[in-house]
Amino acid sequence: MEFYEAINNRKTIREFEDETIQTDIIEKIISAAFKAPTNDHMRDWHFIIVRDKNITVRLLDIIPKEISNEDIDKLIKDWNLNDNIQQECYRNAVPKQYRMLFEASAIIIPLLKQKTDILHPDDISHLNGFASIWCCIENIFLAATAEGYGCNLRVPLGNEGTYAKDILGFPNDYFMPCFIGIGKPKKQIIPIKQKEINIKERIHWDKF
Numbered sequence: 470m471e472f473y474e475a476i477n478n479r480k481t482i483r484e485f486e487d488e489t490i491q492t493d494i495i496e497k498i499i500s501a502a503f504k505a506p507t508n509d510h511m512r513d514w515h516f517i518i519v520r521d522k523n524i525t526v527r528l529l530d531i532i533p534k535e536i537s538n539e540d541i542d543k544l545i546k547d548w549n550l551n552d553n554i555q556q557e558c559y560r561n562a563v564p565k566q567y568r569m570l571f572e573a574s575a576i577i578i579p580l581l582k583q584k585t586d587i588l589h590p591d592d593i594s595h596l597n598g599f600a601s602i603w604c605c606i607e608n609i610f611l612a613a614t615a616e617g618y619g620c621n622l623r624v625p626l627g628n629e630g631t632y633a634k635d636i637l638g639f640p641n642d643y644f645m646p647c648f649i650g651i652g653k654p655k656k657q658i659i660p661i662k663q664k665e666i667n668i669k670e671r672i673h674w675d676k677f
Contacts, residue, residue, distance in 0.1 A: 484655040485572050486652065486653040486656070499518075501608045502514070502516070505608045514602060515580045518576075527636050528633060528637065529567055532566055534567045541563055545559060552664070561661050566623055572650075575651050577648075579646060580643040581599070581644050587599050599644075606646070618652060623650075624646070
């Protein structure tokens with residue numbers, strides 16, 4: 470797939486076909502992740518690929534399987550989501566948080582070596598490692614798209630990260646920024662309308 474085609478085709482996928490991903494394809498996608506820029510040139514990243522459904526069930530047990538319309542309404546109000554398109558995106562995404570990971574062909578858990586306290590940085594430079602792994606995650610999304618697969622993402626809430634560490638056994642000095650579900654997109658998914666951006670209004674030459 471041509472580069473800009475992959476960029477334009479990348480979408481968050483929350484519904485998957487029931488099929489597996491070959492090991493060599495996953496390795497190719499993770500190889501692309503290691504091409505991302507890194508703050509310290511060490512790329513001290515590791516990836517746990519969860520394909521065993523028994524482990525998946527345990528890993529996701531902490532994530533709510535269902536959420537009521539009332540709870541979604543409260544979330545939208547509490548988060549001050551006033552844009553109608555934004556609200557519809559959340560109404561579509563929030564109820565699928567468990568299912569989109571459970572039905573994925575695999576769950577990718579990216580890990581970065583924690584050299585500073587990411588949640589309590591002394592200054593913004595202490596977040597350089599955290600920023601780098603998000604560049605790495607974007608490469609995963611684009612590489613998956615190029616291979617004909619799709620991804621979704623959930624940032625851990627509450628103690629989900631600690632719970633995942635207990636289930637998956639990764640070391641205390643590694644930090645898990647997210648869950649990534651990956652699989653073959655379900656056919657005929659109806660895309661959710663996204664907010665259109667006029668880039669000419671967002672580009673500022675020389676000063677704001």
